[in-house]
Amino acid sequence: QLVPMWMPLWTLSWFSIASLTSSLAVGQQSPQLDLESRRSLFLSAFNSNFVPFFVYLLSALPFSWFCLRKIQSHKLMLDQMSHFNLGHANCSLDSDRKLIEEQVLQLFDEALAPPVQVCFCAGAHEYYDDHEVLVSPEDIQEIRHITSYPSGIEVLDQFNAYVRGPLSDIVLRSVGKEQSISCKLCFVVSFPLWLLGLVFVLGCDGRSECETSAMYAGYGTVSEYMASNAAINLLFQPLVNVLGLPLMLWANHLTTTCFSAYSLQILIGSVLSGLVLKLMDNLFFAQRGMLIVVVTRFSTTWLAGLIASVILELVLFWLLFLRSWRHQHV
Numbered sequence: 001q002l003v004p005m006w007m008p009l010w011t012l013s014w015f016s017i018a019s020l021t022s023s024l025a026v027g028q029q030s031p032q033l034d035l036e037s038r039r040s041l042f043l044s045a046f047n048s049n050f051v052p053f054f055v056y057l058l059s060a061l062p063f064s065w066f067c068l069r070k071i072q073s074h075k076l077m078l079d080q081m082s083h084f085n086l087g088h089a090n091c092s093l094d095s096d097r098k099l100i101e102e103q104v105l106q107l108f109d110e111a112l113a114p115p116v117q118v119c120f121c122a123g124a125h126e127y128y129d130d131h132e133v134l135v136s137p138e139d140i141q142e143i144r145h146i147t148s149y150p151s152g153i154e155v156l157d158q159f160n161a162y163v164r165g166p167l168s169d170i171v172l173r174s175v176g177k178e179q180s181i182s183c184k185l186c187f188v189v190s191f192p193l194w195l196l197g198l199v200f201v202l203g204c205d206g207r208s209e210c211e212t213s214a215m216y217a218g219y220g221t222v223s224e225y226m227a228s229n230a231a232i233n234l235l236f237q238p239l240v241n242v243l244g245l246p247l248m249l250w251a252n253h254l255t256t257t258c259f260s261a262y263s264l265q266i267l268i269g270s271v272l273s274g275l276v277l278k279l280m281d282n283l284f285f286a287q288r289g290m291l292i293v294v295v296t297r298f299s300t301t302w303l304a305g306l307i308a309s310v311i312l313e314l315v316l317f318w319l320l321f322l323r324s325w326r327h328q329h330v
Contacts, residue, residue, distance in 0.1 A: 004175060006073035007185075013066055014189035014245070022196035029206035032216040038293050038302065041218060045289035046282075053278055060248075060274035064266055067252035067273065074178035081171060084163040086156055105152055108159050179253035181246050183321040190241040197233030205229065218296040228295050232288050239313055240284040246320040247280070248273045283309060 034044040086104065091097040176182070204210040204225075214225035251272035255265045290306040293299065 004074070004077055004171075006070070006077070007175075010066065010070050010073075011185060011189055015192065017062065017066075018190055018192040018241075022192040030213065030216065033218060033292070035218045038297050038299060041297070042289040042293050042302070045217075045292050046285045049281075049285065051281070053274065056274040056277045056281075057270060060270045060277055061266075063248055063277075064252055064269035064273045067249050068256070068262075068265060068269060070181075070249065071178045071253055071256055074175070078168070078172065078178065081168040082164055084168075085160055101152075101156065104159050105155055108155050108162075179249050181249055183242070183317075186242045186245050186321075187238075189245065190238060193241050194234065194238045197237050200233045201226070201230050217292055220296070224295055228291055232291060236287045236291075237284055239317070240280045243313065243316050243320065244276060244280045247276045247316075250320075251276055283313070 031044075031048050033048070034040040086101065089097065089100070091100070200206070204213045207213045210222050210225065213229075214222050217225060219225040219228070252265070252269040255269045255272065259265050259268060287306060287309050290302050290309070293302045294306055
């Protein structure tokens with residue numbers, strides 16, 4: 001598994017934002033829902049955490065900046081590998097360049113590779129040193145011109161071709177394109193939000209008595225409330241959080257392809273990121289409301305809506321993670 005230099009800092013930044021968001025939400029209590037009808041119950045659950053769109057826009061500004069930084073750093077890495085040339089490498093000292101070239105020659109020069117040794121004596125236990133070189137490097141340099149071994153320049157060209165070709169393909173299969181992100185990394189950066197959901201479940205939505213929270217939401221028993229609350233906070237919300245990050249990356253990548261000015265990229269990217277945050281939150285609020293209705297006042301219509309929303313999330317999960325992963329490893 002390859003880890004680019006920009007990835008640890010980028011992951012830590014997202015993890016810090018998720019941790020800050022979680023700390024701000026700790027201690028909040030869920031309001032009492034309207035139990036008059038299924039529709040009023042759903043609407044009260046949907047609107048219980050209403051946030052104006054301008055708040056999403058303000059919070060999306062750092063998200064867009066992080067996404068654009070990731071896209072730029074990732075694309076620069078892939079471009080540098082596809083046009084790699086050791087002779088153009090930046091070195092602090094010219095002596096460092098010479099040392100690097102000598103190290104590459106030692107690793108990639110087939111003339112310095114140990115010879116293949118095969119024992120044809122049955123039962124022989126003679127020891128062979130697989131790393132023993134029969135001809136010293138100094139002698140190799142003297143006789144290289146009369147052998148078929150490549151010259152030093154040709155060895156460096158072979159190394160450049162290896163970095164541009166096989167190694168670049170390995171990196172692309174490992175980390176994907178600039179607009180891609182692994183599912184594992186999304187789960188890592190959203191882990192603080194999952195812990196926040198666990199706090200809500202174990203803390204009964206900020207109340208000391210779970211019976212009160214169950215009664216406010218219209219549940220018949222505490223066990224129904226605890227099971228539904230666990231599904232809401234430990235399943236639905238984490239999945240929405242995981243899907244939001246790649247969607248914001250794709251939205252900001254779209255701005256980089258349509259606009260060349262960085263100011264427009266971050267402006268339009270912030271608007272699109274805020275829209276993604278708003279839509280994903282609305283999807284979660286709708287799932288929460290439909291699940292509460294299904295558990296407290298069962299209806300096949302509301303159950304069908306809940307199943308449809310889960311199917312939508314699974315389709316998005318396949319498109320954003322599984323499909324791109326399969327294409328990278330074909």
